[in-house]
Amino acid sequence: MQTNDLPPLEESPAPKTLAFLPFVKAHANGNDFLILEESVAHKNHAALARCLCHRTQSIGADGIEFLDRRPNGAFFIRLFNSDGSEAELSGNGTRCVAAWLAATEGLQRVTLETHGGPRACEIVESRDPHFLIRTGMGLPRVMPRTIDIPNIGPIPGAMVNVGNPHFVLFTDTPDFSAHNLPWQQLGALIATSPLFPHGTNVEFVSVRSPEEIAFRIYERGCGPTTSSGTGTCASTAAAMTLRNTNRTLNAIAEGGPQTVTWPTQEAEMHLTGPAEIICRGEALGVS
Numbered sequence: 288m289q290t291n292d293l294p295p296l297e298e299s300p301a302p303k304t305l306a307f308l309p310f311v312k313a314h315a316n317g318n319d320f321l322i323l324e325e326s327v328a329h330k331n332h333a334a335l336a337r338c339l340c341h342r343t344q345s346i347g348a349d350g351i352e353f354l355d356r357r358p359n360g361a362f363f364i365r366l367f368n369s370d371g372s373e374a375e376l377s378g379n380g381t382r383c384v385a386a387w388l389a390a391t392e393g394l395q396r397v398t399l400e401t402h403g404g405p406r407a408c409e410i411v412e413s414r415d416p417h418f419l420i421r422t423g424m425g426l427p428r429v430m431p432r433t434i435d436i437p438n439i440g441p442i443p444g445a446m447v448n449v450g451n452p453h454f455v456l457f458t459d460t461p462d463f464s465a466h467n468l469p470w471q472q473l474g475a476l477i478a479t480s481p482l483f484p485h486g487t488n489v490e491f492v493s494v495r496s497p498e499e500i501a502f503r504i505y506e507r508g509c510g511p512t513t514s515s516g517t518g519t520c521a522s523t524a525a526a527m528t529l530r531n532t533n534r535t536l537n538a539i540a541e542g543g544p545q546t547v548t549w550p551t552q553e554a555e556m557h558l559t560g561p562a563e564i565i566c567r568g569e570a571l572g573v574s
């Protein structure tokens with residue numbers, strides 16, 4: 288074929304412009320989040336979460352908190368999991384945003400509105416970029432329930448709502464396996480079971496003493512994580528209600544401990560845990 292036999296070049300698509308998306312990265316006991324201003328999202332929240340949370344092809348995180356600064360001075364945060372699904376809220380992600388507002392705007396107390404309700408955060412200790420934060424986590428609802436998972440059988444536990452949904456089951460095994468399955472495998476089956484049309488987070492809880500639980504977390508929209516704020520609240524609420532533990536509990540996940548107080552079923556639960564700002568930067572996007 289001679290060169291002049293080549294087919295005409297296709298018209299090249301309109302040139303795309305590179306967009307620089309400012310982000311902050313923070314974590315709470317290894318449960319990591321990107322914080323983006325709502326104004327950069329342009330209704331692409333889900334796609335941004337899937338893209339920027341990718342662990343090898345992008346920055347990597349368990350989710351993105353989009354921070355919407357409302358004209359009346361209020362803050363609303365929307366949480367998107369790494370798979371692009373939107374959740375009502377994250378306990379750890381909320382603390383990460385509070386830490387960022389403390390670091391940059393000196394806010395010692397801030398209420399962050401979420402789809403799971405308002406969460407009031409108070410800075411308890413501050414060694415920037417490390418913060419210890421106490422958050423009002425609302426009123427947990429614990430409903431004992433035995434679920435049936437095909438090929439496994441009945442699994443006793445509790446559905447716990449702390450603004451978002453959890454299924455908590457108790458196990459005494461040293462590796463948190465249950466019903467002869469590794470917790471990661473059983474967690475995936477329960478999290479995606481049709482019994483939970485909106486999906487569920489799953490916690491595997493071992494009661495160590497009246498003052499302490501240890502647990503593992505399989506997160507909806509994300510998979511195993513080293514920590515979860517709402518998972519800590521759900522696990523302790525189930526342990527207090529169904530295992531009669533103390534109403535102040537040390538809850539130890541893979542990434543470290545958090546403390547929960549829940550004086551009575553009618554009182555608000557409070558969660559105290561760390562948050563650390565890791566870095567800020569600009570992600571490259573194409574628009």
Ligand SMILES: N[C@@H](CCC[C@H](N)C(=O)O)C(=O)O
Binds near residue numbers: 380518
């Ligand atoms: N890690 C979070 C929970 C994030 C939301 C969860 N995956 C869901 O879909 O409900 C936490 O710290 O609470």
